[in-house]
Amino acid sequence: MNDKKSSFKNELKIISPIAVGIAIAAFAAMLILFAVLPKGPHDLPPFPGWFLLGLLAGLMLSAWVLLIGYINSDAARRGMGRVLWTFIAALVPNCLGILAYFLVRKPILRPCPGCGLEISPDFRFCPKCGFSLAPSCTHCGRRIEHDYVCCPYCGKMVGATGQAPVVPNHG
Ligand SMILES: [Zn+2]
Ligand SMILES: [Zn+2]
Structure with a gap:
Protein backbone atom coordinates (compact mmCIF):
# COMPACT_ATOMS: atom_id res chain seq x y z
CA MET A 1 0.00 0.00 0.00
CA ASN A 2 1.64 3.19 -1.08
CA ASP A 3 -1.48 5.30 -1.25
CA LYS A 4 -2.19 5.39 2.47
CA LYS A 5 -1.71 9.14 2.16
CA SER A 6 -5.22 9.57 0.74
CA SER A 7 -6.30 12.03 3.36
CA PHE A 8 -9.53 12.38 5.25
CA LYS A 9 -10.33 15.41 3.11
CA ASN A 10 -10.00 13.40 -0.08
CA GLU A 11 -12.22 10.71 1.37
CA LEU A 12 -14.90 13.30 2.10
CA LYS A 13 -14.85 14.33 -1.55
CA ILE A 14 -16.52 11.08 -2.58
CA ILE A 15 -19.71 12.01 -0.72
CA SER A 16 -22.32 12.96 -3.30
CA PRO A 17 -23.61 16.57 -3.32
CA ILE A 18 -27.08 15.17 -2.69
CA ALA A 19 -25.98 13.72 0.66
CA VAL A 20 -24.25 17.00 1.54
CA GLY A 21 -27.46 18.85 0.69
CA ILE A 22 -29.53 16.55 2.88
CA ALA A 23 -27.01 16.99 5.72
CA ILE A 24 -27.22 20.79 5.50
CA ALA A 25 -31.03 20.62 5.39
CA ALA A 26 -31.05 18.29 8.41
CA PHE A 27 -28.78 20.70 10.29
CA ALA A 28 -31.02 23.65 9.48
CA ALA A 29 -34.13 21.66 10.39
CA MET A 30 -32.71 20.82 13.82
CA LEU A 31 -31.81 24.47 14.48
CA ILE A 32 -35.30 25.62 13.49
CA LEU A 33 -36.95 22.83 15.46
CA PHE A 34 -35.05 23.70 18.62
CA ALA A 35 -35.71 27.41 18.12
CA VAL A 36 -39.45 26.77 17.76
CA LEU A 37 -39.79 24.05 20.38
CA PRO A 38 -39.66 26.24 23.52
CA LYS A 39 -42.39 28.49 22.13
CA GLY A 40 -44.60 25.58 21.25
CA PRO A 41 -47.82 24.43 22.91
CA HIS A 42 -45.88 22.58 25.63
CA ASP A 43 -45.00 25.94 27.12
CA LEU A 44 -41.54 24.81 28.05
CA PRO A 45 -39.61 27.11 30.35
CA PRO A 46 -37.23 29.45 28.57
CA PHE A 47 -33.87 27.83 28.49
CA PRO A 48 -30.87 29.62 26.99
CA GLY A 49 -29.37 26.26 26.08
CA TRP A 50 -32.03 25.48 23.46
CA PHE A 51 -29.94 26.98 20.71
CA LEU A 52 -26.87 24.99 21.77
CA LEU A 53 -28.95 21.82 21.99
CA GLY A 54 -30.26 22.48 18.50
CA LEU A 55 -26.73 23.05 17.29
CA LEU A 56 -25.59 19.78 18.83
CA ALA A 57 -28.56 17.80 17.49
CA GLY A 58 -28.03 19.38 14.07
CA LEU A 59 -24.35 18.47 14.06
CA MET A 60 -25.04 14.89 15.10
CA LEU A 61 -27.81 14.43 12.56
CA SER A 62 -25.80 15.93 9.69
CA ALA A 63 -22.74 13.84 10.64
CA TRP A 64 -24.96 10.75 10.52
CA VAL A 65 -26.34 11.74 7.10
CA LEU A 66 -22.81 12.40 5.80
CA LEU A 67 -21.64 9.01 7.03
CA ILE A 68 -24.45 7.30 5.17
CA GLY A 69 -23.63 9.41 2.11
CA TYR A 70 -20.01 8.32 2.42
CA ILE A 71 -20.99 4.65 2.68
CA ASN A 72 -23.24 5.06 -0.35
CA SER A 73 -20.29 6.20 -2.50
CA ASP A 74 -17.65 4.08 -0.80
CA ALA A 75 -19.55 0.79 -1.21
CA ALA A 76 -19.70 1.39 -4.97
CA ARG A 77 -15.93 1.71 -5.42
CA ARG A 78 -15.39 -1.42 -3.35
CA GLY A 79 -17.78 -3.55 -5.40
CA MET A 80 -20.17 -3.96 -2.46
CA GLY A 81 -23.94 -3.70 -2.68
CA ARG A 82 -24.36 0.05 -2.75
CA VAL A 83 -28.11 0.22 -2.18
CA LEU A 84 -28.06 -2.61 0.36
CA TRP A 85 -25.33 -1.03 2.49
CA THR A 86 -26.94 2.41 2.32
CA PHE A 87 -30.12 0.89 3.71
CA ILE A 88 -28.27 -1.09 6.38
CA ALA A 89 -26.35 2.03 7.46
CA ALA A 90 -29.49 4.14 7.56
CA LEU A 91 -31.93 1.68 9.11
CA VAL A 92 -30.03 -0.43 11.63
CA PRO A 93 -30.43 1.39 14.95
CA ASN A 94 -27.67 2.80 17.14
CA CYS A 95 -25.37 3.25 14.14
CA LEU A 96 -24.69 -0.49 14.22
CA GLY A 97 -25.23 -0.70 10.45
CA ILE A 98 -22.56 1.97 9.93
CA LEU A 99 -20.22 0.16 12.31
CA ALA A 100 -20.84 -3.16 10.55
CA TYR A 101 -20.03 -1.56 7.21
CA PHE A 102 -16.63 -0.33 8.37
CA LEU A 103 -15.87 -3.75 9.85
CA VAL A 104 -16.62 -5.76 6.72
CA ARG A 105 -15.86 -3.36 3.89
CA LYS A 106 -13.66 -4.73 1.13
CA PRO A 107 -10.57 -3.04 -0.27
CA ILE A 108 -11.02 -0.43 -2.98
CA LEU A 109 -11.10 -1.89 -6.48
CA ARG A 110 -8.45 -0.75 -8.92
CA PRO A 111 -8.42 -0.79 -12.69
CA CYS A 112 -6.30 -3.51 -14.25
CA PRO A 113 -3.33 -1.92 -16.10
ZN1 LIG B 1 14.64 -13.18 -6.18
ZN1 LIG C 1 -7.00 -7.14 -17.07
Whole structure:
Protein backbone atom coordinates (compact mmCIF):
# COMPACT_ATOMS: atom_id res chain seq x y z
CA MET A 1 0.00 0.00 0.00
CA ASN A 2 1.64 3.19 -1.08
CA ASP A 3 -1.48 5.30 -1.25
CA LYS A 4 -2.19 5.39 2.47
CA LYS A 5 -1.71 9.14 2.16
CA SER A 6 -5.22 9.57 0.74
CA SER A 7 -6.30 12.03 3.36
CA PHE A 8 -9.53 12.38 5.25
CA LYS A 9 -10.33 15.41 3.11
CA ASN A 10 -10.00 13.40 -0.08
CA GLU A 11 -12.22 10.71 1.37
CA LEU A 12 -14.90 13.30 2.10
CA LYS A 13 -14.85 14.33 -1.55
CA ILE A 14 -16.52 11.08 -2.58
CA ILE A 15 -19.71 12.01 -0.72
CA SER A 16 -22.32 12.96 -3.30
CA PRO A 17 -23.61 16.57 -3.32
CA ILE A 18 -27.08 15.17 -2.69
CA ALA A 19 -25.98 13.72 0.66
CA VAL A 20 -24.25 17.00 1.54
CA GLY A 21 -27.46 18.85 0.69
CA ILE A 22 -29.53 16.55 2.88
CA ALA A 23 -27.01 16.99 5.72
CA ILE A 24 -27.22 20.79 5.50
CA ALA A 25 -31.03 20.62 5.39
CA ALA A 26 -31.05 18.29 8.41
CA PHE A 27 -28.78 20.70 10.29
CA ALA A 28 -31.02 23.65 9.48
CA ALA A 29 -34.13 21.66 10.39
CA MET A 30 -32.71 20.82 13.82
CA LEU A 31 -31.81 24.47 14.48
CA ILE A 32 -35.30 25.62 13.49
CA LEU A 33 -36.95 22.83 15.46
CA PHE A 34 -35.05 23.70 18.62
CA ALA A 35 -35.71 27.41 18.12
CA VAL A 36 -39.45 26.77 17.76
CA LEU A 37 -39.79 24.05 20.38
CA PRO A 38 -39.66 26.24 23.52
CA LYS A 39 -42.39 28.49 22.13
CA GLY A 40 -44.60 25.58 21.25
CA PRO A 41 -47.82 24.43 22.91
CA HIS A 42 -45.88 22.58 25.63
CA ASP A 43 -45.00 25.94 27.12
CA LEU A 44 -41.54 24.81 28.05
CA PRO A 45 -39.61 27.11 30.35
CA PRO A 46 -37.23 29.45 28.57
CA PHE A 47 -33.87 27.83 28.49
CA PRO A 48 -30.87 29.62 26.99
CA GLY A 49 -29.37 26.26 26.08
CA TRP A 50 -32.03 25.48 23.46
CA PHE A 51 -29.94 26.98 20.71
CA LEU A 52 -26.87 24.99 21.77
CA LEU A 53 -28.95 21.82 21.99
CA GLY A 54 -30.26 22.48 18.50
CA LEU A 55 -26.73 23.05 17.29
CA LEU A 56 -25.59 19.78 18.83
CA ALA A 57 -28.56 17.80 17.49
CA GLY A 58 -28.03 19.38 14.07
CA LEU A 59 -24.35 18.47 14.06
CA MET A 60 -25.04 14.89 15.10
CA LEU A 61 -27.81 14.43 12.56
CA SER A 62 -25.80 15.93 9.69
CA ALA A 63 -22.74 13.84 10.64
CA TRP A 64 -24.96 10.75 10.52
CA VAL A 65 -26.34 11.74 7.10
CA LEU A 66 -22.81 12.40 5.80
CA LEU A 67 -21.64 9.01 7.03
CA ILE A 68 -24.45 7.30 5.17
CA GLY A 69 -23.63 9.41 2.11
CA TYR A 70 -20.01 8.32 2.42
CA ILE A 71 -20.99 4.65 2.68
CA ASN A 72 -23.24 5.06 -0.35
CA SER A 73 -20.29 6.20 -2.50
CA ASP A 74 -17.65 4.08 -0.80
CA ALA A 75 -19.55 0.79 -1.21
CA ALA A 76 -19.70 1.39 -4.97
CA ARG A 77 -15.93 1.71 -5.42
CA ARG A 78 -15.39 -1.42 -3.35
CA GLY A 79 -17.78 -3.55 -5.40
CA MET A 80 -20.17 -3.96 -2.46
CA GLY A 81 -23.94 -3.70 -2.68
CA ARG A 82 -24.36 0.05 -2.75
CA VAL A 83 -28.11 0.22 -2.18
CA LEU A 84 -28.06 -2.61 0.36
CA TRP A 85 -25.33 -1.03 2.49
CA THR A 86 -26.94 2.41 2.32
CA PHE A 87 -30.12 0.89 3.71
CA ILE A 88 -28.27 -1.09 6.38
CA ALA A 89 -26.35 2.03 7.46
CA ALA A 90 -29.49 4.14 7.56
CA LEU A 91 -31.93 1.68 9.11
CA VAL A 92 -30.03 -0.43 11.63
CA PRO A 93 -30.43 1.39 14.95
CA ASN A 94 -27.67 2.80 17.14
CA CYS A 95 -25.37 3.25 14.14
CA LEU A 96 -24.69 -0.49 14.22
CA GLY A 97 -25.23 -0.70 10.45
CA ILE A 98 -22.56 1.97 9.93
CA LEU A 99 -20.22 0.16 12.31
CA ALA A 100 -20.84 -3.16 10.55
CA TYR A 101 -20.03 -1.56 7.21
CA PHE A 102 -16.63 -0.33 8.37
CA LEU A 103 -15.87 -3.75 9.85
CA VAL A 104 -16.62 -5.76 6.72
CA ARG A 105 -15.86 -3.36 3.89
CA LYS A 106 -13.66 -4.73 1.13
CA PRO A 107 -10.57 -3.04 -0.27
CA ILE A 108 -11.02 -0.43 -2.98
CA LEU A 109 -11.10 -1.89 -6.48
CA ARG A 110 -8.45 -0.75 -8.92
CA PRO A 111 -8.42 -0.79 -12.69
CA CYS A 112 -6.30 -3.51 -14.25
CA PRO A 113 -3.33 -1.92 -16.10
CA GLY A 114 -3.89 -4.43 -18.89
CA CYS A 115 -7.59 -4.13 -19.63
CA GLY A 116 -9.06 -1.60 -17.21
CA LEU A 117 -11.36 -4.07 -15.46
CA GLU A 118 -12.08 -3.06 -11.83
CA ILE A 119 -10.42 -5.71 -9.71
CA SER A 120 -9.62 -6.37 -6.07
CA PRO A 121 -6.10 -5.21 -5.07
CA ASP A 122 -5.28 -8.61 -3.56
CA PHE A 123 -5.61 -10.33 -6.93
CA ARG A 124 -2.30 -11.50 -8.36
CA PHE A 125 -3.59 -11.88 -11.89
CA CYS A 126 -6.37 -10.13 -13.74
CA PRO A 127 -9.23 -12.62 -14.19
CA LYS A 128 -10.08 -11.12 -17.57
CA CYS A 129 -6.80 -10.56 -19.38
CA GLY A 130 -4.31 -12.47 -17.25
CA PHE A 131 -2.15 -9.42 -16.50
CA SER A 132 0.29 -10.23 -13.73
CA LEU A 133 -0.61 -7.69 -11.04
CA ALA A 134 1.90 -8.75 -8.43
CA PRO A 135 4.81 -10.36 -10.23
CA SER A 136 7.15 -12.28 -8.00
CA CYS A 137 10.70 -13.47 -8.46
CA THR A 138 10.73 -17.02 -9.79
CA HIS A 139 13.80 -17.79 -7.67
CA CYS A 140 13.05 -16.35 -4.24
CA GLY A 141 9.35 -15.60 -4.57
CA ARG A 142 9.54 -12.01 -3.38
CA ARG A 143 7.53 -9.31 -5.01
CA ILE A 144 9.16 -7.46 -7.89
CA GLU A 145 8.07 -4.91 -10.45
CA HIS A 146 7.22 -5.62 -14.05
CA ASP A 147 10.25 -3.83 -15.48
CA TYR A 148 12.85 -5.53 -13.24
CA VAL A 149 15.44 -7.44 -15.17
CA CYS A 150 17.21 -8.63 -12.07
CA CYS A 151 15.66 -9.50 -8.68
CA PRO A 152 16.77 -6.93 -6.07
CA TYR A 153 16.55 -9.56 -3.30
CA CYS A 154 18.38 -12.57 -4.64
CA GLY A 155 20.16 -11.01 -7.63
CA LYS A 156 18.98 -13.62 -10.14
CA MET A 157 17.86 -12.56 -13.59
CA VAL A 158 14.10 -12.42 -13.82
CA GLY A 159 13.53 -10.57 -17.08
CA ALA A 160 14.10 -13.59 -19.29
CA THR A 161 12.46 -16.27 -17.17
CA GLY A 162 9.54 -13.88 -16.82
CA GLN A 163 6.22 -14.05 -15.17
CA ALA A 164 2.95 -14.38 -16.98
CA PRO A 165 3.61 -12.27 -20.04
CA VAL A 166 1.79 -9.01 -20.39
CA VAL A 167 -0.96 -9.67 -22.85
CA PRO A 168 -1.12 -6.70 -25.20
CA ASN A 169 -4.61 -5.43 -25.34
CA HIS A 170 -5.67 -4.09 -28.68
CA GLY A 171 -9.09 -2.60 -28.11
ZN1 LIG B 1 -7.00 -7.14 -17.07
ZN1 LIG C 1 14.64 -13.18 -6.18
